Amino acid sequence: MLTYLGLQPHSGSGPSRPPEIGRPINILAYCVHEGFASSRSEGDELQAVKDWTCIRADGTSEPIKDKGRLSWTEACQYQYGPAVVATNTAPDDPWDTVRCVNG
Structure with a gap:
């Protein structure tokens, strides 16, 4: 599961090494950073990335969206620094859909 990858957020001190293409997002770490208690996929089965x-x-829950208060690009930048954006790399695979790439 993406939330258990154990990846560390970008510290903000010094230059960050840009991620390799397709780095995963630690959804749990991002949600906790934003003041939430946890993260989960909604519904019986994870159908799409929009279900996180x-x-x-x-x-109560708040979805992570393309834009808005909780966004995939913000999650990437929290983890890897300001030079990255979220991209949809595998639209037919909800477990591997959003990845962080150089912006």
């Missing part, structure tokens, strides 16, 4: 949400301590 950040979960508050009270159980």
